[in-house]
Amino acid sequence: MAPSIILHHYAGSPFAEKIRLALDLKGLQWFSVEHSNVMPRPLLEPLAHGYRRIPVLQIGQDVYCDTSLILDILEERQVPLYPKGTPNKGWIKAFSLWTDGPFFQLNTSLLPWGKLNEQFLKDREQFVGRKIRQADPATTERITSTLAAHYAVLDSILSDGRQFLAGEQPTLADVHGYMHPWFLLAIRQGKDMLGPDLKNYPHMAQWMKRVKETATKRKHAQSYQKLDPSKAIDLAEMQSKVPSGQGERPFPIQYSLGSTISVTPDDTGRVPVKGKVVFCSNERIAIRPYAVSGQGVDTRVWFPRMGYSVQVHDAKL
Template sequence: MSDLILHHYPNSPFAEKIRLILGYKQLPWKSVFIPMIMPKPDLTALTGGYRKTPVLQIGADIYCDTALICDVLEQLAPMPTLYPGATTGAAQIVAQWADSALFPVAMAYNFQPAGVAQVFASTPAEGVQAFVADRAAMRGGAPRMSSTDAAATYKSYLRRLANMLEGQNFLFGAQPCVADFAAYHPLWFTQERTPALATIFDDTPEINAWMARMHAIGHGSHSPMRGEDAVQVAHTDTPAALQGEVFQDEHGIALGSPVVIAADNFGLEPTEGELVAATHSRYTLRRTGDRSGTVHVHFPRVGFTLKKVSP
């Protein structure tokens, strides 16, 4: 198998989710640091437009969105599992809630003035302004929740998680699952990147103990890699053969059609390519670029839109 290459940056909460899963599954990986804001020339050479963090690369296969990356890592290393038997559906629902509801609330809380001062302590004012503008563009102009409202909601969410942890070490039992990794990463940012605001955990000791257990998992074995080298890996490799079911038609769009895929609510940059698979859980586009060569770019169905390119 080709190396697992993670395109990420240290402060990315969603990247922390995947770094920790790689450690949990004891999968060695290559670490490619990408910029926090656009432009991201090496990353978008591989994805064709998608710019959210992280992205997992395996040879000439590019996997977007952490929900899909979790599935890919589970297939590569089924044990220890992310999906605990009879509670798999519930764990996935909690994970989706954490990514789509808990995360934005936590980050609205984290980016109040005391948090911003810690995250950007060594960043010049123009760098902070560029970050704010970049994230506003990713939200498509949608307003961010106020830090006051976010604090109240965050506390409610923490109490719910604490309730799930009563009498057990992790959210669904004795071992961590996909729900734990998804719920942990926005709280990690509060604790590790904006510690001045971590007093919000004081009323939920179950959360503090659980976070210590999650932190102890670590990131496993990894080594640095340059972005241009990762692009060259894609160029010299070929995408893996598509396995099993490749087409479940929900749009009336035939395989082989030119299409555009984009996230449905945040980070709306589109990726255009040839639709070569549309399974029950993912889309795959074939793209060819001067730098990347021919690659397959994979997206989950949930959270993304598929449209045919108009002639």
């Protein structure tokens, strides 16, 4: 029997919403493990070995970090979100660089930071590596105007009557795009809401409704079950020992299988995860932190190559 899909997340995470939406669109059954929206996360640490971000996907002893890699892993399972006749994988990945980059940064700039609790604010300051302050009225107006232009792009894509962003079937482009209006509507709930009025984007509003209806129709009959965090640790420990690994030799690199390296996100949550390389390719890399630290659970922790920096401690070429 194949190991279960376990999603480590919290309800208000926009990036976790991407994964939840993809799981439903693919009709996959999964287990939900909820963690705090701030550090520490003591029952995730033994599995992820210091990785700061969330969500994290666990399948057996494999722990997948970063939503881009998680979506690639889910794509290997039933109901593809790159259907025939839709833009190729590269186009959608390029689209996600916009949605996850400047579009998302503008959205978060308009959060009511001055009204959030101190623990959450301090956590996010550590996450981004700088002080966060509420934008002044003039800056807020400028950001709102710029953000409105981004929403107008989504609306214009849909203005030709297409059902979804890439055509007549939902793809990962819809998963990436859906996160932003969801963030404004579900997270802010209009209470302290800044930013553009989403009613000004009628095509996007209808598209959101179609995406949600399609996900509801497709989702697994049992959808997801809640799982205690300690049980997720038990399931990882029950797996056989992590194999030594394999993989092609990417270009150009200064390490190979068995090398000791640290992997760190390039932008936010820059906490390095150190381990022995057990898999490497041009798209992803996996390390075994337990082999270096002897702490936590003996998992294979996976990262995408794009968006992460590698520091070599022991090359073993």
